[in-house]
Amino acid sequence: MTISKQQVVRWLDLAAEIFKEQQDFLTDLDREIGDADHGLNMNRGFQKVQEKLPGVADKDIGTIMKTTGMTLLSSIGGASGPLYGTFFIRSATSVMAKEELNLAELTQMLQNGVDGIVQRGKAEIGDKTMVDTWHGILESLNQEQETSFIDALDRAVAEAEKAMKGTIPLQAKKGRASYLGERSIGHQDPGATSTYLLFSALRSAAAQ
Numbered sequence: 295m296t297i298s299k300q301q302v303v304r305w306l307d308l309a310a311e312i313f314k315e316q317q318d319f320l321t322d323l324d325r326e327i328g329d330a331d332h333g334l335n336m337n338r339g340f341q342k343v344q345e346k347l348p349g350v351a352d353k354d355i356g357t358i359m360k361t362t363g364m365t366l367l368s369s370i371g372g373a374s375g376p377l378y379g380t381f382f383i384r385s386a387t388s389v390m391a392k393e394e395l396n397l398a399e400l401t402q403m404l405q406n407g408v409d410g411i412v413q414r415g416k417a418e419i420g421d422k423t424m425v426d427t428w429h430g431i432l433e434s435l436n437q438e439q440e441t442s443f444i445d446a447l448d449r450a451v452a453e454a455e456k457a458m459k460g461t462i463p464l465q466a467k468k469g470r471a472s473y474l475g476e477r478s479i480g481h482q483d484p485g486a487t488s489t490y491l492l493f494s495a496l497r498s499a500a501a502q
């Protein structure tokens with residue numbers, strides 16, 4: 295089984311819907327340990343992506359991912375704009391000219407994107423950032439053989455949720471939340487949560 299470029303477009307569209315719905319939730323999380331704008335940032339960025347999608351929907355997956363990244367980079371401020379922008383731009387590199395992806399290709403695409411986040415933000419696993427959720431996702435996907443695509447994504451969504459919740463007891467070591475020191479303990483990281491939502495949207499799009 296593969297994921298088609300139509301499903302990739304659907305993924306980004308769904309992500310825009312989800313970030314609109316979850317804007318207040320994400321902003322509330324960021325109010326606890328940040329500056330109360332993460333939901334606003336994600337919603338604004340993905341609304342812009344949604345506006346751009348019709349213009350690239352007939353292009354290859356690499357072009358769709360790259361356009362998404364450039365759009366996020368130019369429309370979201372703060373830490374998450376450059377990080378998610380870099381994620382999509384770097385994800386694009388291995389999927390240029392592709393019209394569909396098998397599980398290995400999808401995993402490689404996400405790995406390239408996460409490598410970009412880590413190079414840019416220098417966060418390590420356990421620093422209480424979006425990297426924690428991405429790590430859970432990639433570790434799960436890398437264990438998968440070519441079994442059922444949807445089952446593989448389901449297991450990765452479950453690991454993403456675990457990693458997201460796993461940020462609650464951690465002390466933040468990167469980003470704004472790290473300024474709080476020990477007071478960041480006991481709160482779920484907003485970026486770890488938006489990554490969970492973004493990946494859940496991919497799973498939903500792949501199932502359609």
Ligand code: ADP
Pocket residue numbers: 324328329331332335371372373374375377411414415416417422423424425468469470483484485486
């Ligand atoms: P800002 O903190 O600039 O207001 P956002 O609120 O949009 O930006 O995003 C905050 C999220 O960004 C955090 O919850 C965290 O997951 C993520 N983040 C911050 N710094 C880093 C970093 N260096 N590496 C990875 N993720 C980071």
Ligand code: MG
Pocket residue numbers: 324328329330331332372470
């Ligand atoms: Mg913020």
Ligand code: MG
Pocket residue numbers: 329331371372373
């Ligand atoms: Mg901010």
